[in-house]
Amino acid sequence: MAHASEKKFPVSSKDYKLYEEVGEGVSATVYRALCIPLDEIVAIKVLDLEKCNNDLDGIRREVQTMALINHPNLLRAHCSFTTGQSLWVVTPYLSGGSCLHLMKSARPEGFVEPIIATVLREVLKALVYLHAHGHIHRDVKAGNILIDANGAVKLADFGVSACMFDSGDRQRSRNTFVGTPCWMAPEVMQQLHGYDFKADIWSFGITALELAHGHAPFSKYPPMKVLLMTLQNAPPGLDYERDKRFSKSFKEMVAACLVKDPKKRPSSEKLLKHHFFKHACSNEYRARTILDGLSPLGERFRTLKMKEADLFLQNKAMNGDKEHLSQQEYVRGISAWNFDIEELKSQAVFIQDKNGISNIRDPDMNCKSKNAYDDEDFSPEVVSPERFGPANSQTPQEDGVFDLRNMEGSLASFPIRPLHALEESQQRHQSVQDYSSSLLYCQKKDINSQTSATMNALEDTPEGATVQQKGRFKVTSASAGYKGAPSTNCSVNPVSGASTNRTVLAAAVLPSLQYILQQNTMQREQLIKSIKYLEQTSGHHRELADEGTTDLLQLPPASGRERELQSQVLRLQQRIGSAVEELQILKRKNAQLEQTLNAVLNREERIKDEEC
Numbered sequence: 001m002a003h004a005s006e007k008k009f010p011v012s013s014k015d016y017k018l019y020e021e022v023g024e025g026v027s028a029t030v031y032r033a034l035c036i037p038l039d040e041i042v043a044i045k046v047l048d049l050e051k052c053n054n055d056l057d058g059i060r061r062e063v064q065t066m067a068l069i070n071h072p073n074l075l076r077a078h079c080s081f082t083t084g085q086s087l088w089v090v091t092p093y094l095s096g097g098s099c100l101h102l103m104k105s106a107r108p109e110g111f112v113e114p115i116i117a118t119v120l121r122e123v124l125k126a127l128v129y130l131h132a133h134g135h136i137h138r139d140v141k142a143g144n145i146l147i148d149a150n151g152a153v154k155l156a157d158f159g160v161s162a163c164m165f166d167s168g169d170r171q172r173s174r175n176t177f178v179g180t181p182c183w184m185a186p187e188v189m190q191q192l193h194g195y196d197f198k199a200d201i202w203s204f205g206i207t208a209l210e211l212a213h214g215h216a217p218f219s220k221y222p223p224m225k226v227l228l229m230t231l232q233n234a235p236p237g238l239d240y241e242r243d244k245r246f247s248k249s250f251k252e253m254v255a256a257c258l259v260k261d262p263k264k265r266p267s268s269e270k271l272l273k274h275h276f277f278k279h280a281c282s283n284e285y286r287a288r289t290i291l292d293g294l295s296p297l298g299e300r301f302r303t304l305k306m307k308e309a310d311l312f313l314q315n316k317a318m319n320g321d322k323e324h325l326s327q328q329e330y331v332r333g334i335s336a337w338n339f340d341i342e343e344l345k346s347q348a349v350f351i352q353d354k355n356g357i358s359n360i361r362d363p364d365m366n367c368k369s370k371n372a373y374d375d376e377d378f379s380p381e382v383v384s385p386e387r388f389g390p391a392n393s394q395t396p397q398e399d400g401v402f403d404l405r406n407m408e409g410s411l412a413s414f415p416i417r418p419l420h421a422l423e424e425s426q427q428r429h430q431s432v433q434d435y436s437s438s439l440l441y442c443q444k445k446d447i448n449s450q451t452s453a454t455m456n457a458l459e460d461t462p463e464g465a466t467v468q469q470k471g472r473f474k475v476t477s478a479s480a481g482y483k484g485a486p487s488t489n490c491s492v493n494p495v496s497g498a499s500t501n502r503t504v505l506a507a508a509v510l511p512s513l514q515y516i517l518q519q520n521t522m523q524r525e526q527l528i529k530s531i532k533y534l535e536q537t538s539g540h541h542r543e544l545a546d547e548g549t550t551d552l553l554q555l556p557p558a559s560g561r562e563r564e565l566q567s568q569v570l571r572l573q574q575r576i577g578s579a580v581e582e583l584q585i586l587k588r589k590n591a592q593l594e595q596t597l598n599a600v601l602n603r604e605e606r607i608k609d610e611e612c
């Protein structure tokens with residue numbers, strides 16, 4: 001794998017002249033530059049070592065890998081050296097830039113199939129080489145596929161690559177979370193048995209979709225949502241209806257890559273034999289089709305950065321909408337994301353299907369793909385049916401809430417235990433819902449027409465005791481339906497504060513229980529009266545008693561005065577409940593005011609101190 005660069009590139013920054021910025025990643029800025037002694041245009045990736053403090057290992061790995069590889073479809077380093085706090089990695093300059101930037105600048109809807117086939121074939125050749133040498137790239141995506149002026153394709157960015165032959169710590173690194181969520185294979189997210197080079201095949205399939213549509217599936221969602229969707233949904237794919245412009249063999253090739261079970265994905269070598277790649281065209285055609293008429297890379301990059309800045313301002317105006325920020329990250333082609341457990345919990349709880357996200361589990365009702373590989377006997381790959389079915393074959397769960405019970409298997413060893421939190425919150429949700437619905441059921445059975453009308457109102461109005469909205473739930477105390485109750489709305493976050501939930505839940509259902517009790521007392525009286533009447537008219541006292549009515553008959557009949565007192569007690573109890581609730585609200589407000597006051601006092605003190 002080692003190679004000796006024919007030319008000797010100098011290892012001092014003074015031998016290079018940096019020109020404009022042509023790219024930016026999470027860890028580096030890339031410049032077009034001139035290598036003065038050799039009079040050759042190069043690209044220099046400048047990594048700020050201070051910023052990458054905790055990932056020096058990754059950087060070392062990237063530089064080592066780039067120095068060792070020798071394949072026409074892989075970007076190799078001419079040399080690298082440190083200067084001040086930076087590491088400079090000198091590579092050939094590929095003036096077309098990345099496929100992601102090309103799409104963002106000129107092909108927002110994605111490329112045509114022959115171009116996709118050629119680009120992917122070249123990338124696949126690079127993967128065959130890497131895998132044969134024991135490397136997993138781990139970050140295959142359009143942002144890391146570079147095109148040169150002649151249309152040649154090179155896979156770049158070994159920042160997160162891993163070696164299959166590593167042992168010890170480096171072996172363990174294959175059990176960690178690396179890559180970019182949209183392109184990340186489910187087994188990489190799951191951390192169940194680690195993963196191997198088949199993870200690159202998944203990313204390759206996602207990249208195929210990215211080149212076809214101009215964006216990766218789920219790219220507009222925040223990373224945590226992407227993780228959940230990748231694990232829970234059926235694999236994404238090309239659709240019969242929406243993707244009519246693409247051939248069946250392209251659809252099959254993508255489907256073969258995007259199988260959740262890595263064992264069922266083809267190896268890169270096998271995939272290269274897929275007849276889809278027979279449609280590939282020449283470098284020259286690619287250069288003509290993709291690059292003709294485009295402005296220089298630096299200029300395109302500047303325009304994209306300006307767009308990005310606009311987007312950022314828009315996002316700020318929209319209070320930092322997560323989805324837009326995510327999109328923005330996507331525009332930049334950023335690889336690394338920060339995973340925050342709390343954020344995951346809250347995002348997952350409030351995941352909605354308003355955007356048409358489906359919650360189908362991988363149905364595993366796979367139809368066999370026809371042998372699409374030319375030269376080899378290929379074990380049948382599985383293809384998720386919805387990908388070949390009609391566009392709307394994904395059926396979102398009705399309430400839009402993720403059904404976590406079905407995620408158990410796939411997420412058994414998810415490292416940060418977010419799913420237990422999700423499950424707990426969903427169970428809590430379920431118990432509130434069950435409780436509320438049994439309440440409504442009791443209420444509905446009430447024979448009293450007035451009660452029944454009230455209860456129907458309770459159930460039908462949006463102010464019902466527990467309101468099941470799309471993908472979230474809300475307990476509204478006003479909802480409990482008792483007209484006299486104070487109309488305080490309390491949204492319950494099912495993740496945080498179980499005791500708060502119980503208080504709110506109690507406040508919500510107490511008036512209903514009191515109401516039912518009152519109704520029951522009245523009904524009991526009516527029943528006793530009816531029984532007495534029947535006894536007197538038919539002389540059946542004994543038989544009825546024998547049939548178990550004795551208890552009822554032994555209950556003292558409530559007098560008018562008693563009834564009045566009972567309802568007064570109920571009203572008082574209800575008022576106490578309301579007062580407790582109001583008190584809690586006032587307490588909360590008070591605490592907030594206290595906090596604000598303290599902050600103001602602290603600030604004033606600080607200002608005084610500074611003035612002194």
Ligand SMILES: Nc1ncnc2c1ncn2[C@@H]1O[C@H](COP(=O)(O)OP(=O)(O)OP(=O)(O)O)[C@@H](O)[C@H]1O
Pocket residue numbers: 022023024025026027028029030043045075091092093094095097098101143144146156157159333334335336
């Ligand atoms: N040799 C090159 N020639 C032209 N453009 C390049 C070259 N190398 C990188 N770029 C551009 O710079 C961008 C960032 O480079 P690179 O992906 O290596 O940085 P990074 O920090 O590792 O990014 P990330 O990890 O976010 O993918 C690329 O997406 C590409 O557009």
